[in-house]
Amino acid sequence: MNTIDTMSVNAIRVLSADAIQKAKSGHPGLPLGSAPAAYELWMNHMNHNPADPQWANRDRFILSGGHGSMLLYSLLHLFGYGDLSKEDLMNFRQLGSKTAGHPEYGHTVGVEATTGPLGAGMGMAVGMAAAEAHLAAIFNKENYPVVDHYTYVLGGDGCMMEGISSEAFSLAGTLGLSKLIVLYDSNRISIEGSTDIAFTENVQERMAAFGFQTLDVADGNNLEEIGKAIEEAKADTTRPSFITIHTQIGYGCPAKQGKASAHGEPLGEENIEAMKDFLGWPSKEPFYVPQEVYDHYAKAAEEKAEVEAAWNVMFAAYCQEYPEMEALWNQYYGGTDELAKVLMEDESFWANSEKAEATRNLSGKVINKLKDRMPNLIGGSADLAPSNKTHMNDEADFSKADYAGRNMHFGVRELAMTAIGNGMMLHGGLRTYVSTFFVFSDYTKPMARLSALMKLPLTFVFTHDSIGVGEDGPTHEPIEQLAMFRAMPNFHVFRPCDATETAAAWYSAVTSKTTPTALVLSRQNLAPMPGSCKDTLKGGYVIDDCEGTPDLILIASGSEVELSVKAKEILAAEGRKVRVVSMPCMDLFEEQSAEYKESVLPKAVRKRVAVEALSDFGWGKYVGLDGACVTMTGFGASGPAAQLFEHFGFTAEHVAEVARSL
Known part of the structure; x- marks a missing residue:
């Protein structure tokens, strides 16, 4: 030396x-x-x-x-x-x-x-x-x-x-x-x-x-x-x-x-x-x-x-000889503003489903719409792509034999998968998504926290979102995970109820500049909701309303939105004025103006019921001291999903009964 x-x-x-x-x-x-x-x-x-x-x-x-x-x-x-x-x-x-x-x-x-x-x-x-x-x-x-x-x-x-x-x-x-x-x-x-x-x-x-x-x-x-x-x-x-x-x-x-x-x-x-x-x-x-x-x-x-200067000379010659590659480079590295505009104006992107479908399936359809609009979209699953519906059709696998492939196979490695997703986003030029069952999001959490801390808009696709998992039982039924991710600063958590809300969740995820997004998706089929719309992007909105000022508000996300609408019908038949609020993303709702939040959840309406087949943690700020929750207090059970929902009280009749008790 x-x-x-x-x-x-x-x-x-x-x-x-x-x-x-x-x-x-x-x-x-x-x-x-x-x-x-x-x-x-x-x-x-x-x-x-x-x-x-x-x-x-x-x-x-x-x-x-x-x-x-x-x-x-x-x-x-x-x-x-x-x-x-x-x-x-x-x-x-x-x-x-x-x-x-x-x-x-x-x-x-x-x-x-x-x-x-x-x-x-x-x-x-x-x-x-x-x-x-x-x-x-x-x-x-x-x-x-x-x-x-x-x-x-x-x-x-x-x-x-x-x-x-x-x-x-x-x-x-x-x-x-x-x-x-x-x-x-x-x-x-x-x-x-x-x-x-x-x-x-x-x-x-x-x-x-x-x-x-x-x-x-x-x-x-x-x-x-x-x-x-x-x-x-x-x-x-x-x-x-x-x-x-x-x-x-x-x-x-x-x-x-x-x-x-x-x-x-x-x-x-x-x-x-x-x-x-x-x-x-x-x-x-x-x-x-x-x-x-x-x-x-x-x-x-x-x-x-001088090394960079030489590269700049080469890159300029490259752009001159391959102008189409220069355009593609600019698309990869150019940000999301143009994509946001194109997607917002594309009504086919926002179309609701004509039949009941699982939101994991609907998400898979959105991914395959996005892949053609976003050539730099790359991602995959922790060995669960057939269940997570994260496979990009007609695209090759990323492998030692073909690094141009866009379908990542992370293997059963959720923690490393998330770190690798972070690394790909940090590198620049790519928009990456990672995926696993929601209950196994626990394995992703330390690296998801770094995503939020670094302001990386990594997308998480978490499927099998509740006791709707069914026969696999409590080891596979997420309960507390939604509250855990909602508690994290600079992290958006969407639990959509149908195709329109799922499209909105993906729109928010791929156009986000500084915030990671998790899509929490169902295994079971969910009916298309007539009131769902682009207001999903505000985090919470009135999906089914009554005439005049309501005397009761039901608030729900995901599969429980349809359940709440059915409970409203029971209560309305009794002469009660009920509003149903879909709350797919608490984080985005909290970012709205005080005026907007008041228009959705008027402070004067104190009778409120939150309905969600997961933990009640976090719902207190919306239902208040006078409200109630129809949520999970245990870890679930093994059995057919429909039986589990009934067993744990997720029926329109039970929601209506809880509402009457207020």
Whole structure:
């Protein structure tokens, strides 16, 4: 390692340690141990342009071990990304700073994904690599590799222990995603001590079994050895690669290196001084970096800008020779405004069904309408496409043999599926959907939370939405899941009652810019509702009304809307004035004006009944103290769906009886 390389690596270490010490909070162990690997990658092997962080053909880097965020912030600062200043590093982990405790996508320039939950970055990296492979298959022409980049992800022992990494890497190996390169920071230390207490498997053999090329770097401080491994990884064009880099956690701090105490607490001022002595750092002043180091990084940034400039020249020639591909590129990357206009004006898209159908079937029909209007729509299911109805007809499967395919097969891997969906959306150019049974949405939840946090409009198709699942019984009958997703900030949950509401849910999902959407769909057939309309996009609306001011309001979603209309007929025959409100999406209803909400649910009408074959949690704000709920209080049972609805009180007669009791 020459002097400037040594100083440049140590600059990452020093800035990281100083920032964590100033914040009195953070994780110095990973940045100190992995600084050489990160430096070698970013400096000598990765195509990126600090002057244009959103360059479409840049290599992606995801820090899966998000607790080591100061490693990433130091790199971004030294390379000159955006306006990430030394002052920003000094404000690490402070309220309102650009340097949050864990990297946040959209908050800090150059951060490709929000990471922190260990292993999440591994799954999202697989999604980014899949997106690259798909887009390359669509757009590349002979002599014009306009989509040609790598996805690098760095994580440690914790990332490899979490099950999501095994799920995701199993699929990556199956798909032969050769432009995925994993850097494994193997320091054999976790928070509780040596990993030997809970993690003794041969990780290399596991990754080889998944179908990865496996490489080993014995000395995590040896830049030449690290660089050689990265180039070997890039040379394998049939397999993803996994590079084990043996490091010492907290390297450079004599009192801490190799110890669990280096993981998640500041080193202490005396230890930082000792570290700077050990590293031969020229100053004890906090955040000091020699100008020659800044100059070295700046020169590299200029050279990397030239790589993008060459790509821009190639892309311009590509567009001139293939104008139809330029138009397609603009459609993939151009946003959703034109799509929203076209769909809104297309009455065939909004047409209601002429017969009773399950909303999962109706959703499948919408997907097959959208696929022709959205060439960048790609997605699939966790081995349930025939049941979820998520298959795009006449489209190929995305596979090692055909990356141009649009039907994804995620296998029985809901958690990784959602992370991969996030990664594909983060990559850019694609609109992605993922799918499973609603009860198994529990497996998607941690990554769905990241979708919402990152403001990614990923679409979730959740079918078999209630006790209507029937014979499979309580293990497969969702009860609390709807409330769980409704409780999540920046997440829209639709439970439509018929074809029009299902079309509206899909319209909202594929035109959303910053909010993920879940479609919660029935297994059983639902009758088309005469009053359903585009007002579904307001989240809640009057689907069946009475003359004048109602004295009772029934509020329902999904299959219980028809039930509520039938209950209204019983009550109306008794002379009662009843309004039925369809509430397919509470989240969107809450976004409407106070005037609109009052027009649907007048405060003066205090007799209200919510009807939903799931948990009552969340309905209190709509029924109030004087209202009631016809909902589930247990986990369901095994039996034919019709019998279950009757058994648990989901009949028009029972709803009417509850209403009379108010």
